[in-house]
Amino acid sequence: MLDERETIGHGDLSYENLVEANINPSTRLATDYLNHFNEIVMLLELHSDMPECIPDVLAWQPANYADHFMNSNFAAKELAVRAYNAAPAAERGTITPKSIPKFMPRKRNSKRLNRTAPARSGARSHSGSSR
Numbered sequence: 292m293l294d295e296r297e298t299i300g301h302g303d304l305s306y307e308n309l310v311e312a313n314i315n316p317s318t319r320l321a322t323d324y325l326n327h328f329n330e331i332v333m334l335l336e337l338h339s340d341m342p343e344c345i346p347d348v349l350a351w352q353p354a355n356y357a358d359h360f361m362n363s364n365f366a367a368k369e370l371a372v373r374a375y376n377a378a379p380a381a382e383r384g385t386i387t388p389k390s391i392p393k394f395m396p397r398k399r400n401s402k403r404l405n406r407t408a409p410a411r412s413g414a415r416s417h418s419g420s421s422r
Contacts, residue, residue, distance in 0.1 A: 299377050309374055312367035319378040320356075321371045327359045356383075 299319060300306055309316040313323070331351045338344045356375050360368040375383060 299374065303370060304374055304377055308370065312370050314367065314371055314374050316374075319374040321360070321365065321367075321374075323363065323365045323371070324356055324359055326363075327354055 298304065299309070299316060306316045309319075312321070314321045331348070334344050334348045334351065338348055354362070357372045360371045365371060
């Protein structure tokens with residue numbers, strides 16, 4: 292847990308330690324958090340060519356900053372969470388699952404992702420038509 296005396300720029304949260312861990316000392320954020328969202332973007336890009344990805348797309352859920360790091364392989368995950376917790380609450384509040392762009396899949400889109408045939412019923416066939 293965060294020691295109340297712990298602040299950015301001192302001890303383990305020194306500028307040098309944060310930079311070495313790939314954590315921005317000004318924002319106190321590690322860009323690795325973006326990988327969580329890149330994952331769903333990549334899955335969405337793949338689903339038309341690899342339908343076996345659809346369950347992964349539908350199962351994906353946003354994770355908050357701390358949960359993402361504690362469940363990741365990021366080498367300095369505890370330091371990332373401590374630096375984030377040391378940031379002012381107003382800055383921490385800007386990184387939440389609710390701040391995710393609206394292009395993320397929702398339940399109503401699941402039928403569209405599960406389509407196997409691109410043609411709609413009742414679509415006209417142009418084969419064999421005369422001009």
